[in-house]
Each structure stands twice: as C-alpha cells, then as structure tokens.
Amino acid sequence: MHQVTSAHDDLFARLDRLNEIGAALSSERDISRLIEQILVAAKTITHADAGTLYRVTEDGRALHFEIVCNDTLGIAPGAAAGFPDLPLTTPEGAPNRTLVAVCAALEGRTINIADAYAPGDFDFSGTHEFDARTGYRSRSILTVPMKNHESEVIGVLQLINAKHPATGEVRAFGAADQHLAESLASQAAIALTNRQLIDQLETLFESFIKLINLAIDEKSPYTGGHCQRVPELTMMIAEAVNATRDGPLAGFRLSPADLHELEIAALLHDCGKITTPVHVVDKATKLQTIYDRIGLIDTRFEVLKRDVQIATLRRLLELRPQTDAAAEAARWAQCRNELDTLDAERDFLRRCNIGVEAMSPQDQQRVREIGTQRQWRNPEGVETDFLSADEIDNLTIRTGTLTAAERAIINHHIVATIKMLEALPWPKHLKNVPEYAGGHHERMDGRGYPRGLTGEQMSIPARMMAIADIFEALTAKDRPYKPGMKLSQALGIMQKFAENGHIDPELFEVFMQQKVWQRYAETFLDPAQIDLA
Missing domain, CATH: 1.20.140 (Butyryl-CoA Dehydrogenase, subunit A; domain 3)
Known part of the structure; x- marks a missing residue:
C-alpha cells in the first residue's frame, strides 16, 4: 500500500512539474535556453539519466544533434558538437528506418526500447560504440517525436536509462514515463515552433528595415552610408553609457531589449529620405538639379x-x-x-x-x-x-x-520619418521607436525641428541618436558637397554644441571619456582624418 501511495505521489509530483515546465517554456525567448529547458525537463519528469534532442534540419533531410547531457558521465546540457547529423534517407533514397530517432521522426510515433543490446529492428551500433568509448551502458531508450500544431515533426526527444526514483536502478521507461514525455514533447514542440516563428518574424521585420536602407542606399550612396554608420555609432554610445559608473548617467541602463529597440530606431531614423528627391539629397554644387547648370x-x-x-x-x-x-x-x-x-x-x-x-x-x-x-x-x-x-x-x-526651399525639402524627411513610423502598429517592446528615430534633429534648447522639443521632453536614447547623427555628418567622407572633417575639428564643433544647448552635455561627456569617438574613427574614418590619439 505504501508503495502504491508513493508511486501516486511521484506521478502527481511529476504532473505538477509538467505543468510548471509548460508555463516556463512559453515564456522563454532564447531558443538555445529553450532547447536546454526541454531536455532537462524531460529527464526530470521521466527520471532519465541521459538524453539528446534533435531538430529537423531546414532542408528536411536530416536530424541535427542540438543538445546532449548525461548525468553519469558528468556531461552537462550543452551543444552536441562533433555528433554527425542523422540522414532521414539512405544513399539510395529509401527511408532510413534502421535508426530509432529517424524512424520516430519519419513515422511520427514514440518508440520505447527496453534494452538497446537486445536483438531488434534498429541499428544501435553508434550507441554501442559510444558506450565502448566512454564505459557507459545504454539500456532503456525512449524516443519521442516532437510535433507542432500542424502535426509536423520538427524534432525528436530521446531519453536514455530511466532510473527508479528511490533505488537509482536502471529500468525500462514505463507507460507513465512515455505519456509524460509525449505530453512534454507536444508542449515543447509548440513552444519551440512559436519561438521560431517569432524569431522568423523579427528577422523578416529587420530584413524589411535593411531593405528600406538598401533602397535609400541605391537612391543615394551618400545617405546610404549615413544610414549604415549612424546605427553603429548610436550603439557605441549606448554601450558606453551602460558602462558608465559615475556622473549623472551612472544609474541609467539599457537592457538588451532596450538596446534592440534603440538599434531598430537607429536603422530607421532616416527612412523618410526615401521620399526626398535625389537631386536635392545629392546636390553637390549650388547650381545642380538633375545636372549641374x-x-x-x-x-x-x-x-x-x-x-x-x-x-x-x-x-x-x-x-x-x-x-x-x-x-x-x-x-x-x-x-x-x-x-x-x-x-x-x-x-x-x-x-x-x-x-x-x-x-x-x-x-x-x-x-x-x-x-x-x-x-x-x-x-x-x-x-x-x-x-x-x-x-x-x-x-x-x-x-x-542648398537654398532655403531645398533645405526645407531635406528637413521634411524627418516629418516623413515620423509619419511613417507612427503609422505602424508597434509591439510593446518597440513602442518607443518613433520617438527615438523622430528626435535626432531636436535640440536640448528647444530650437531643433520638427517639433521644437527641449531636452526634458526627449528621452536619453533620442539624445544619443542626435549626437550620433551630427558626429557622423561632420566626419563623413562621402558627402558630395564637403570633405570629411578631421577629428579635432569635429570634436571642437561638438564641444561647442554641448555648451550652447544643441546636444546633451552629459552624454557628450560620456562620448569623450569613454573614447567612443576613437572607436568610431578607427572603424569608419580615413587615417588622414584621425589627428587625435
């Protein structure tokens, strides 16, 4: 009676653990950590000693070892480096059903092997070779396909050597173990698919951003270079501020999500230039229109x-x-x-x-x-x-x-940028993109454009972008109407801007103290421009 009660208690505990795992899986954002959580959780609820997680490769031709762990051998959860992919078909093109993990993936069914050394239908030569090399003894193997919401197999969860929770004796995986593993595999597949879809959507979104910058780049190589360099410099400034340990900005920090949001804003800060006539953007001489008059x-x-x-x-x-x-x-x-x-x-x-x-x-x-x-x-x-x-x-x-009218056309790009960005339904973690991107021509003293915001009305990230935009413009060597300034001259102008209310003096102090200007110069400026060390 005691053993029955203990078994029930163990099962209920494992069910509770399964529910907890399901909630944890849905909240994990990093795919690598998610995969690790899945394998560790599967081992926990089935009392398995070891395990491996495979994912179907993008071309759908093989199973890729993602992660492996083994308590007895002291192998902590980690990338399965050095393990070859398992092809889903033979060289002749037939289904490769001799490998248990591949068979589970091809047939979409769980395969429960009580003893890997007993005669059977599957080829365990690779397992036996691993055992001979490490001194391990693989006995019971539970192989569970991971199916997403469309019943598509996206991976395989393989658990090795179920252990009795009290004695530690290796045993076969029981029916309860199998049901729990299948339930977890289903939840894990959905969580993994959702995370992949989110990552793919984010990648697609960022690709659209790069597509816009590419269009601007193709339209004008001068603004295209600017659109590439300003994000780089903005992120350098943000990293420098995060590293600051004294001064007014010592307590200000940007989280990884905040940094991502700022980078998106920096990439889009001049997207409105796609509406600006190219002969105005590229006006190298006073009489130039479509051609130089x-x-x-x-x-x-x-x-x-x-x-x-x-x-x-x-x-x-x-x-x-x-x-x-x-x-x-x-x-x-x-x-x-x-x-x-x-x-x-x-x-x-x-x-x-x-x-x-x-x-x-x-x-x-x-x-x-x-x-x-x-x-x-x-x-x-x-x-x-x-x-x-x-x-x-x-x-x-x-x-x-530029004439006053042409200057107004150029300046209108920021209005177009704001209109374009504010028209988008930004998710919560990117809701500040329009404010960050739309504020890089504002000034601390309220004399900027287009809204005439003061420093108090601007966020710190927007002020960072203003510094990046100006410094890049001063030092750019690919503008048609001027050569790139030397560092000393550009920093002298920036110092005056900090003193006269144009840019944030506290951020500029970090810019100087952390030598952001030097890092940027070494990456983007010609040696002839670098006259400071």
Whole structure:
C-alpha cells in the first residue's frame, strides 16, 4: 500500500512539474535556453539519466544533434558538437528506418526500447560504440517525436536509462514515463515552433528595415552610408553609457531589449529620405538639379566671348581702309581685355558654385551684378539677363549648396520619418521607436525641428541618436558637397554644441571619456582624418 501511495505521489509530483515546465517554456525567448529547458525537463519528469534532442534540419533531410547531457558521465546540457547529423534517407533514397530517432521522426510515433543490446529492428551500433568509448551502458531508450500544431515533426526527444526514483536502478521507461514525455514533447514542440516563428518574424521585420536602407542606399550612396554608420555609432554610445559608473548617467541602463529597440530606431531614423528627391539629397554644387547648370553658364560665357570677337572683327572690316596698324592693335587689345574679364567672371562663378566656404556679402553682390548687368541673347533671340533669378538665388547661397526651399525639402524627411513610423502598429517592446528615430534633429534648447522639443521632453536614447547623427555628418567622407572633417575639428564643433544647448552635455561627456569617438574613427574614418590619439 505504501508503495502504491508513493508511486501516486511521484506521478502527481511529476504532473505538477509538467505543468510548471509548460508555463516556463512559453515564456522563454532564447531558443538555445529553450532547447536546454526541454531536455532537462524531460529527464526530470521521466527520471532519465541521459538524453539528446534533435531538430529537423531546414532542408528536411536530416536530424541535427542540438543538445546532449548525461548525468553519469558528468556531461552537462550543452551543444552536441562533433555528433554527425542523422540522414532521414539512405544513399539510395529509401527511408532510413534502421535508426530509432529517424524512424520516430519519419513515422511520427514514440518508440520505447527496453534494452538497446537486445536483438531488434534498429541499428544501435553508434550507441554501442559510444558506450565502448566512454564505459557507459545504454539500456532503456525512449524516443519521442516532437510535433507542432500542424502535426509536423520538427524534432525528436530521446531519453536514455530511466532510473527508479528511490533505488537509482536502471529500468525500462514505463507507460507513465512515455505519456509524460509525449505530453512534454507536444508542449515543447509548440513552444519551440512559436519561438521560431517569432524569431522568423523579427528577422523578416529587420530584413524589411535593411531593405528600406538598401533602397535609400541605391537612391543615394551618400545617405546610404549615413544610414549604415549612424546605427553603429548610436550603439557605441549606448554601450558606453551602460558602462558608465559615475556622473549623472551612472544609474541609467539599457537592457538588451532596450538596446534592440534603440538599434531598430537607429536603422530607421532616416527612412523618410526615401521620399526626398535625389537631386536635392545629392546636390553637390549650388547650381545642380538633375545636372549641374554651371555648364549652361559656361556656354553663355562662350557665346559672349564669340560675340566680342565677332564684333571686333566686324568693326575692323568696316574701318579697314581708314584703320592703321596701331588702331587695329588697340582694338584687339580691347577685345582681349573683354575676353579676360569674361574668363575672370566665369572662374568666379565656378568658385561660387562649389559652396565649400562661407560666401561673403561682397561676393554675393558681385554675383548679382554679373547676373543682371551683363546681358546675352538667348536661343529665342531675346536679349535677357545673363543669370536667371533662380540661378542668382542658388549662386548666392551663403553656406553649403542648398537654398532655403531645398533645405526645407531635406528637413521634411524627418516629418516623413515620423509619419511613417507612427503609422505602424508597434509591439510593446518597440513602442518607443518613433520617438527615438523622430528626435535626432531636436535640440536640448528647444530650437531643433520638427517639433521644437527641449531636452526634458526627449528621452536619453533620442539624445544619443542626435549626437550620433551630427558626429557622423561632420566626419563623413562621402558627402558630395564637403570633405570629411578631421577629428579635432569635429570634436571642437561638438564641444561647442554641448555648451550652447544643441546636444546633451552629459552624454557628450560620456562620448569623450569613454573614447567612443576613437572607436568610431578607427572603424569608419580615413587615417588622414584621425589627428587625435
């Protein structure tokens, strides 16, 4: 009677353990730990001494050893390195039913072997070889297929040497052991499938993000490089903040889930640029649209020069009978002076078109004078100003190559980014992505865009991204309108930004103290840019 009660108590305890395991399996996020939990749990509820878990390979042609453990041999649960895959078919293409694990997978049924050394239908030569090599004795083997919600076998759970819970004597797996193992295998298969589906969905989602960045990259190699580097730098800053042990940010930590969320936001921070016209994004000179209009102005100068030469020749022909050599030489000297003036004006406009240095008011005025005081005859034969109003507006841009209207188009990308990201139904663990990605052009003093947020209204991750975005832009060597700055110059500008309310000074201090700038420079900058150690 006592033995019956004890057996019932043991069974109830194992059922309780099975329920606990089911709940634990559904909450585990890491597939490797999930597989380990499954095998350990199966050993526990069946009192098995050893076990192995196989998974069907992606091509569906074999069983792959995922994990193995053996209490007697002191083999803790770990990856089954060195064990070959078990092919599901023979070299001739027939089902490989001689291997018990493969047979269980092919037929979708549990196979309970009382003694692996007794004559039978299965080939246990591999098991016997393992025993001979290690001194182990494999006796009872319970092999259970793992079926998902679609009754598809995704793996096999194999348990070895059931032990009596009181005496430790090796025995055959009983009916209760088999039922419990089958129940666990079913729960485990569903948990594993769910985890795989979640991982696949996350991989698919991240692939879509990379697809967007690839589209931006193909559209413009300049912004494409930016979209790759800003996430890298953002994560470097986040890791540095996590490593900080003193100062105002000493108590701030980002969990692995937080870091993943930030990385997603960083990858998407410029997704709105997919809506920005490429000729604005890539505008390398002031007159560039689809092409650089400085070529048109060159042509006009050539027309004016031909006009001067033609006018000189005509005048000389008209006056030739009355013109002496000195007068003719003077006329040609005047012609050369006019041509030199035109060449000087053309060279000046070419320099203005580059837009590398800040333009002085005097140079802006000279552009206007050339554009309005000099006339030319257009292809319609109409005499008009040498430069159009739009050309004058572009050539008199004080800094850079963008007009105010084009700058507004560029800046609109962040509005587009916010609209795109806020339109998505983000899961709870990614709900902050729009805020992080949409805040990288805001400033601590509230003078940023598009929302004019202050530092208090911005999250720390959003402030990290603002620093990453600016530093990458300053040091980028692939921009069409400027060379990459040297480190000393870029850090000097960043220091001023920290002092004048542009970026978070506390984060910038971490950026400097943890030498994030150095790590980034060693990875992404040319050696010629690195003038600090």
